[in-house]
Amino acid sequence: MKPTAAFFSFTGCEGCQLALLECEDELLDILSAIDVVKFREAMSETSDTYDIAFIEGSISTPHDEEKIKKIRGVAKVIIAFGACAATGGLNAIRNSMGSDEDYYENLREQAYGPVGVEHFRSTKARPVHAVVPVDLTIPGCPVDRGQLLEVIESVLVGRTPRQFNHPVCVECKLNDTVCVVEAYGQMCMGPVTRAGCGAICPGRGDTCEGCRGLLPDGNFASHQQMLAEHGNPPEEIRLRYLMFNAYRCEELGVPLP
Amino acid sequence: MELYRIDEKGLAEAMARLIAEYRVVAPVEKGPRHVFDDIQDWSEARPLAVGTVLPPKKFVFPQRETLLRFQLTGEAPQAEAVVDDTPVVLAGVHPCDITGLRCIDHTLAGRYFDEHYGARRMNAIILGFDCMPDGHCFCSSVGSLKVESGFDLFFTPLQVGGYAVRVGTQRGRKLLEDYFTAAAPAGVYEESLEEDFRKRKAAAIRLSIDAPVGDLPGIYQQAMRSKVWEKWAEVCFSCGSCNLVCPTCYCFDVQDRVSLDGAEGRRERVWDSCMLAEFAEVAGGHNFRPTPSARLIHRHNRKFNYQQDRYGEPHCTGCGRCARACLVHIDMVTIANELIAEQRGEAS
Numbered sequence A: 001m002k003p004t005a006a007f008f009s010f011t012g013c014e015g016c017q018l019a020l021l022e023c024e025d026e027l028l029d030i031l032s033a034i035d036v037v038k039f040r041e042a043m044s045e046t047s048d049t050y051d052i053a054f055i056e057g058s059i060s061t062p063h064d065e066e067k068i069k070k071i072r073g074v075a076k077v078i079i080a081f082g083a084c085a086a087t088g089g090l091n092a093i094r095n096s097m098g099s100d101e102d103y104y105e106n107l108r109e110q111a112y113g114p115v116g117v118e119h120f121r122s123t124k125a126r127p128v129h130a131v132v133p134v135d136l137t138i139p140g141c142p143v144d145r146g147q148l149l150e151v152i153e154s155v156l157v158g159r160t161p162r163q164f165n166h167p168v169c170v171e172c173k174l175n176d177t178v179c180v181v182e183a184y185g186q187m188c189m190g191p192v193t194r195a196g197c198g199a200i201c202p203g204r205g206d207t208c209e210g211c212r213g214l215l216p217d218g219n220f221a222s223h224q225q226m227l228a229e230h231g232n233p234p235e236e237i238r239l240r241y242l243m244f245n246a247y248r249c250e251e252l253g254v255p256l257p
Numbered sequence B: 001m002e003l004y005r006i007d008e009k010g011l012a013e014a015m016a017r018l019i020a021e022y023r024v025v026a027p028v029e030k031g032p033r034h035v036f037d038d039i040q041d042w043s044e045a046r047p048l049a050v051g052t053v054l055p056p057k058k059f060v061f062p063q064r065e066t067l068l069r070f071q072l073t074g075e076a077p078q079a080e081a082v083v084d085d086t087p088v089v090l091a092g093v094h095p096c097d098i099t100g101l102r103c104i105d106h107t108l109a110g111r112y113f114d115e116h117y118g119a120r121r122m123n124a125i126i127l128g129f130d131c132m133p134d135g136h137c138f139c140s141s142v143g144s145l146k147v148e149s150g151f152d153l154f155f156t157p158l159q160v161g162g163y164a165v166r167v168g169t170q171r172g173r174k175l176l177e178d179y180f181t182a183a184a185p186a187g188v189y190e191e192s193l194e195e196d197f198r199k200r201k202a203a204a205i206r207l208s209i210d211a212p213v214g215d216l217p218g219i220y221q222q223a224m225r226s227k228v229w230e231k232w233a234e235v236c237f238s239c240g241s242c243n244l245v246c247p248t249c250y251c252f253d254v255q256d257r258v259s260l261d262g263a264e265g266r267r268e269r270v271w272d273s274c275m276l277a278e279f280a281e282v283a284g285g286h287n288f289r290p291t292p293s294a295r296l297i298h299r300h301n302r303k304f305n306y307q308q309d310r311y312g313e314p315h316c317t318g319c320g321r322c323a324r325a326c327l328v329h330i331d332m333v334t335i336a337n338e339l340i341a342e343q344r345g346e347a348s
Helices: A015-021 A027-033 A062-074 A083-087 A089-097 A101-119 A145-157 A168-174 A180-184 A220-229 A234-252 B008-021 B095-108 B115-122 B170-178 B188-204 B213-222 B227-233 B292-311 B321-325 B332-347
Strands: A004-009 A035-038 A052-056 A077-081 A136-138 B003-006 B023-030 B033-038 B064-071 B078-081 B088-093 B124-129 B153-157 B163-167 B252-258 B264-271
Touching (some): A004 A015, A015 A052, A015 A145, A027 A145, A052 A083, A077 A083, A145 B252, A220 A234, B003 B008, B008 B023, B088 B095, B163 B170, B163 B188, B213 B292, B292 B332
Parallel strands (some): A004 A052, B023 B088
Antiparallel strands (some): B064 B078, B252 B264
C-alpha cells in the first residue's frame, strides 16, 4: 500500500507547499508513489490518519503547540518542511527583540487591537524540533525541489537522506560561481550556512542570506571577522545573522557582534 | 621537440576550424573573473587569463557525473556503465593545470584505471598556453613553471607578436597539419623568444617556498604536531573551497538515485572535499578527522608529503587557486614557509 502523506501549515507563508506544486514534471510520479490525504493548498478533502506529516511553519502559539503534539501522535514520520519549521525562520526574528509576556502583549495589541490581545496568544517562535521530535528536515526559504524529491525518494526506498553538513561554498564551487565575497566584497552567509540549495542565490549574483540554517560547527567568529574586514558594520552583520537564524543563534550559542 | 610559429590571425582561423568540428572550451570572462566554458568564437577566449575559478580538470573529471544506469525491474537488476568519450578541445590550459592533470593521472589512470576518467582524458585535446602570473602564482617553487609534455600543442606568446608553438604529441602534429595551416617552422630565434617569455614570467612571480621541493615531504612529515596548523585552523571555515578549486584534488562521493517508482536509477559521482567536517565520518558516526586542524594537516600533507612520496612530484602545482578562493587567506606558501622556519629555528 502507498504511504499516506498530509501537509500542515503553522506560522509561515505556505510558500514551501507551493514549491511541491511546482514540481510539475514529477508531480504525477510523486502522486503515484504517495497518497496525499491532506493538503490545503491543493485539495479540499482531508483525513485524520496519515503516515508522513509535512510540517510547514514555525511553532509560535499555544494552539500551534497543541496541534503539533497531536500530529506527532499520529504520524510515523514527521518532516520539518522549510526554513520556519526547520530553524524557526524569519518568524524567530521577533525572539531577538524581546521575550517576556509584556513584549508579546504589546506586539499583539499593535497588530490586532485591544480585542485581539485575548484571541491571539503567541509565544516565542520555535522550529518544530524544539517542541516534538522530528525525523527528517528539508530546510530552505523556500525548500529546494531537488532536495524535496530526494527526500521523498529516500523515504520510499527506506534510507536516510543526505544531510548536507557542509556550507553553501561547496555548491558555489561545484557550479564554477564567482565568489560574491572574494570578487565583490558582498556580505554572504554561505561559509556558515547549510548547503543543499545548489547555491542558487550567489549563482545569480546575490548573496546567501542563510535561509537553510547555520551549520552546527560553523566557524562563526572567523566568519564575522571576515565580514567585518570587508567593511561590513557590526550591526549589519548582526542583523544578517538574525534574519533567518535568530533561533539557531540561540540554539547554537552563536555570539553576535 | 618540433617548434613552429603562428600569428594571431592564423591562430584565430585555426580555432574557427576546430570550433566547427569540436566542442572547444577556453577561459572566458565571468564578471571580474574567468571560468573555463564552451566557446563559439575564438574572440570569446582569454587563453592567457590566470586563476579561472575551477581548473580545466572539470572537463575530464566533472563535478557531477553518472557512472552507471541501472534497472531494478525484471528477473535480476541490470546495470550499464556510462562512459563519455566525446572529444573536447581544452584551449588556454596553463603549465600548472597541465601538471595538475598529470597528477590526477597517477591515481585515476595509472595502476588503477578509472574508465570514466580515462575515456574523457584520452579524448581531451590539450592546447596549452603559457601565461603571466598574478600575485597568487608560485609555479616556480613546485617545478611547474615549464612543461615538457602533457599537451598536444603548446603556445608561448612572443613579445614580437604571435606565438611559438610546440608539438607535444602525434595527435598535436596532425592537428597542426590539418587546422593550424598558417603555422610556419621556427628555429633558434623563436626559441630565444620563448625563453625570454619564461624569464619574464619567472621574474614576475612574487611568492616562493623557502626550501627545495624535494625537501618538502620530510618537512611535512616532521610537522605533524606543529602549532602552525592550530593557528590556521582557528580561522578556517572548513568550507572546502581550497579542495574544490584544486587542479590535483580528485576525491569524490558516490550516490545512488532511484526513480520514485523504484524501477530504475543511476549511480552518480560528485566531487568531495577532505576539508569538510563530514568527509572522514564513517558508519556509526565516528569521525577520523573531527577537527579543522586535523583536516588541514591532511590536505597539506596530501600535496607535499603523501602523494609526492608515492608519485615523485608534489601534488600542488602553484596555481594559487586555493589562496584566491580562501576568504581567510590560508595559503600553501605561507604555511610551507612557517613550517620551514619553525624547523630551522628548532635546528639552530
